[in-house]
Amino acid sequence: xxxxxxxxxxxxxxxxxxxxxxxxxxxxxxxxxxxxxxxxxxxxxxxxxxxxxxxxxxxxxxxxxxxxxxxxxxxxxxxxxxxxxxxxxxxxxxxxxxxxxxxxxxxxxxxxxxxxxxxxxxxxxxxxxxxxxxxxxxxxxxxxxxxxxxxxxxxxxxxxxxxxxxxxxxxxxxxxxxxxxxxxxxxxxxxxxxxxxxxxxxxxxxxxxxxxxxxxxxxxxxxxxxxxxxxxxxxxxx
Amino acid sequence: xxxxxxxxxxxxxxxxxxxxxxxxxxxxxxxxxxxxxxxxxxxxxxxxxxxxxxxxxxxxxxxxxxxxxxxxxxxxxxxxxxxxxxxxxxxxxxxxxxxxxxxxxxxxxxxxxxxxxxxxxxxxxxxxxxxxxxxxxxxxxxxxxxxxxxxxxxxxxxxxxxxxxxxxxxxxxxxxxxxxxxxxxxxxxxxxxxxxxxxxxxxxxxxxxxxxxxxxxxxxxxxxxxxxxxxxxxxxxx
DNA sequence: ACCTGAACACCGTTCAAGT
DNA sequence: ACCTGAACACCGTTCAAGT
Numbered sequence: 001x002x003x004x005x006x007x008x009x010x011x012x013x014x015x016x017x018x019x020x021x022x023x024x025x026x027x028x029x030x031x032x033x034x035x036x037x038x039x040x041x042x043x044x045x046x047x048x049x050x051x052x053x054x055x056x057x058x059x060x061x062x063x064x065x066x067x068x069x070x071x072x073x074x075x076x077x078x079x080x081x082x083x084x085x086x087x088x089x090x091x092x093x094x095x096x097x098x099x100x101x102x103x104x105x106x107x108x109x110x111x112x113x114x115x116x117x118x119x120x121x122x123x124x125x126x127x128x129x130x131x132x133x134x135x136x137x138x139x140x141x142x143x144x145x146x147x148x149x150x151x152x153x154x155x156x157x158x159x160x161x162x163x164x165x166x167x168x169x170x171x172x173x174x175x176x177x178x179x180x181x182x183x184x185x186x187x188x189x190x191x192x193x194x195x196x197x198x199x200x201x202x203x204x205x206x207x208x209x210x211x212x213x214x215x216x217x218x219x220x221x222x223x224x225x226x227x228x229x230x231x232x233x234x235x236x237x238x
Numbered sequence: 239x240x241x242x243x244x245x246x247x248x249x250x251x252x253x254x255x256x257x258x259x260x261x262x263x264x265x266x267x268x269x270x271x272x273x274x275x276x277x278x279x280x281x282x283x284x285x286x287x288x289x290x291x292x293x294x295x296x297x298x299x300x301x302x303x304x305x306x307x308x309x310x311x312x313x314x315x316x317x318x319x320x321x322x323x324x325x326x327x328x329x330x331x332x333x334x335x336x337x338x339x340x341x342x343x344x345x346x347x348x349x350x351x352x353x354x355x356x357x358x359x360x361x362x363x364x365x366x367x368x369x370x371x372x373x374x375x376x377x378x379x380x381x382x383x384x385x386x387x388x389x390x391x392x393x394x395x396x397x398x399x400x401x402x403x404x405x406x407x408x409x410x411x412x413x414x415x416x417x418x419x420x421x422x423x424x425x426x427x428x429x430x431x432x433x434x435x436x437x438x439x440x441x442x443x444x445x446x447x448x449x450x451x452x453x454x455x456x457x458x459x460x461x462x463x464x465x466x467x468x469x470x471x472x473x474x475x476x
Numbered sequence: 477a478c479c480t481g482a483a484c485a486c487c488g489t490t491c492a493a494g495t
Numbered sequence: 496a497c498c499t500g501a502a503c504a505c506c507g508t509t510c511a512a513g514t
Contacts, residue, residue: 024497032298043481060489061498069488071416119400120407120444124418126427140430149430150437152244154476155450158400159393162357165403166396169358180362187365190371192387199388212393215454262478285506298508299479307507 025057027065031075038076062101077118078127080111086134093141094218097152100135101160101213108164115168119161142217156216163209171200263295269313276314276351282472300349315356316365318349324372331379332456335390338373339398339451346402353406357399380455394454409438 033054038046048069052059066072085102087096108115123132139156141147187194199208214220249383271292276284286307296368303311322341325334348351361370377387377394425432452458 048489049487051456058499060500063489064497074415077415114250120354120403122409122415122418125415126419126423128415128432129419129424129428136430136434146430146433147437150434150445151449153434154446155397155440155453158404158450159397160400161403161408162396162398162400165358165399170399171360177312177315177360177363178306179312180360181364181367185364186367190367192286192374192384193367193371194376195384196388196391199385200392208392209387211389212396212454215393216450220468271496287506296480298481302478427513 004053023056024063025065029057030062030065030072031079034072034112035114039111042113043116073121074115074125076114077121077123078120080107080114080123081123081131083107083110084131087138093138095221096216097135097138097142097156098213098220100138101156101169101217105162105163105167105209108138108160108168112168115164120167123158152216156213159212159216163212167205244382260391263293263299263303268293268300268310269317272310272314273317273349273352277349280351281354311355311359312363314352315361316357316363318352319361319369320365321345321348322369325376331376333459334375335376335380335394336451336455336458338376339455342398343401343405343447343469346406348396350406353402356357357403390455394451397450397454401450405443411430 030051034046034051037051037054041050048059048062052062055062062072066075084100084107087099087103088098091099108118111118123129136149136153139153140146143149143152198204210220253340255448268289272284272289275289277291279288286297286300290300300310301405304313322345325337325341327334329337363365374387374391377386381387381390385468416434436442448458
């Protein structure tokens with residue numbers, strides 16, 4: 001807690017909104033502030049009281065725009081889902097689906113702290129079902145029948161969920177055992193894990209992701225420039 | 239909260255442990271009680287105070303066996319990981335790896351409420367790294383080289399993580415939008431989603447899981463009895 | 477050595493009250 | 496109409512105290 005109002009009368013600061021020229025509270029302002037708060041402090045710091053402090057209002061004022069914290073979380077998830085671009089209609093269907101997978105992964109990296117909520121949140125808002133419908137239609141173009149399209153959508157979704165969670169909250173950054181084993185123990189007891197460690201490093205994540213995606217979706221088209229060294233990677237930004 | 243001590247003096251009940259013949263508190267007893275509490279009430283009900291009530295002791299007594307709630311969570315994850323059987327050494331490597339995947343999925347269904355914690359928990363206890371080492375060795379037998387083995391382990395892990403989360407906490411059972419769209423909206427705006435709904439039903443989960451696993455790992459060996467209708471499923475129990 | 481219970485610094489949410 | 500702040504029923508954890 002570095003800079004938390006050294007003023008002796010914090011209530012004077014909190015009054016700013018009503019007395020001063022502060023813009024009125026809006027849903028968008030609250031969503032932006034919440035995303036910033038989560039990005040800075042993680043989900044552990046995401047409380048309505050902290051959010052009120054960031055917005056210079058009382059926590060309970062937020063209930064005027066969002067009837068509960070759950071409604072606000074829905075707004076955050078919608079914001080993240082809506083941040084994904086529409087797939088480029090000029091690409092062949094299989095490449096469009098591959099792009100969607102890369103765009104989803106890019107989204108998980110744009111909202112790393114929020115992603116553990118996004119991953120298991122039902123997408124049954126208008127924004128959410130629009131994303132699902134759009135993706136299912138591309139899958140249908142790829143497979144040519146509804147059943148295979150549904151299964152491809154689902155298995156690709158499992159894979160994207162797991163990848164995003166592992167990369168944002170999992171082995172690399174997630175909660176560790178309170179008393180983890182040390183490197184000497186690994187070297188002694190787990191030789192295959194020791195030999196695998198270099199392929200688990202962050203620099204290998206792109207190649208691993210593309211390998212799994214190719215297995216689920218079919219191989220990517222031959223690279224235009226030869227001999228890139230197998231580092232396909234996620235190139236698109238947003 | 240159906241049956242919560244109608245007695246007018248709950249403190250008398252809490253005293254039972256010290257005065258009576260109650261067995262002493264052990265780590266195992268606490269882990270079992272915590273798993274039961276989570277299974278009954280979900281992670282939302284998993285507090286040290288509730289756990290103390292289930293064990294008829296003060297919440298603070300738990301600190302004697304586990305220095306923090308995080309240490310207890312490590313114990314729960316270890317318990318779940320240790321519940322998976324060792325793979326049958328008589329099977330060919332690829333089938334052994336497929337079994338491990340099915341065993342992991344079975345574990346996620348044995349601890350559905352806990353699984354959202356298991357999925358992102360680093361497995362760096364002795365039990366955890368033993369599971370990783372054992373699985374990596376099978377993957378190494380399948381691929382024949384360390385790099386492909388590491389990537390196969392990782393991508394299969396992503397897939398298992400996503401599957402387990404989706405089946406235990408995701409679209410089917412997970413948190414819903416506070417104000418979801420209704421069926422009429424889906425039928426009108428999302429025809430491909432409407433056509434896909436039947437393949438998303440719980441009865442299709444086994445077939446979908448096996449389809450994705452076959453894509454990542456290679457097809458399962460031909461079924462012994464012909465014309466089973468594509469419903470391979472997860473047969474082993476534990 | 478093992479367990480207790482008051483206390484501390486937090487939560488989300490309700491509600492009567494202010495302007 | 497919009498915002499406040501006290502209050503309620505919870506958290507994990509600390510700590511001095513009991514037996």
